[in-house]
Amino acid sequence: MTPDDTLQFRWAAFDELERLDLHDLLKLRQDVFIVEQASLYADIDGKDPEALHCLVRSGQTGAFLGAIRLFVDPERTSARIGRVVIAQEARGDGLGRSMMQAGILKAEELAPDCEIHVTAQAHLEKFYGSLGFRRASETYLQDGIPHIDMIRP
Template sequence: MTRIDNLPENLTANWLRFDQLSNHDVHDLLRLRQNIFILEQNSLYADIDGKDPEALHLMIRNRHTGELVGAIRLFADLKNGEARIGRVVIAQEGRGGGLGRLMMEAGIDEARRQVPGCRIHVSAQAYLENFYGSLGFETVSEVFIEDGIPHIDMIRSG
């Protein structure tokens, strides 16, 4: 069990390698990402991109119902001293209470644990630029369209 400061008591958090995910975990993860990224945001793209097996996954579940309410995927590159956080997703019922900030702080902490002093990259939806900026990320690109949605590249220096 991963400790995340200020995580509400009704939630659990686990960092898991892909080979540690149960069949149920994989199903829930893909369903949550499909529901939010593809259906809710009306963005048709290939979420199953072959990269999940290489990533570390933060899984946030409701302690009482077992429902997956949030997830992050993290790539740590020790050789190059960099990390990438992506596929940050929160179920509708988990939004508005600061869970996104807690998840991103956990992602930053885990990236630094995996690769001390690393630069952390995110490809952020453009409307979230101020949110990521408040976490120390700086914009390093112009707005571009990815999967039909405006994005920007941002980096947080070690």
């Protein structure tokens, strides 16, 4: 990704995902979470149909660059952002921040004044902290990787 590359953000419910989007989403999560991070876990956890998905593609090449999934509770008092994934070639240019800001805005749109929860890899605490999230747990292992729970009030 180049600094002048335009990005296309698209929100979709699971049943609105096109076949190519679904393929690219699952492939990127597999490539990053399972292969790159050497963590064997069930990425297809049955929760994708309940989530809203933010898909990010390059506006110039159409390459799939990243995604997040968002859950908002039925009473609209809290939300959860998860499965934040960025293609290796798109890291380091602020895409993670842009994706998280998009997730925060969408959560607030759907559930004004809600708390937003994330389960963060522990080494990303400072990054999530810069977005207003605060640590809400001790460090624990999830799928062999140190994680913490964080909440944005």
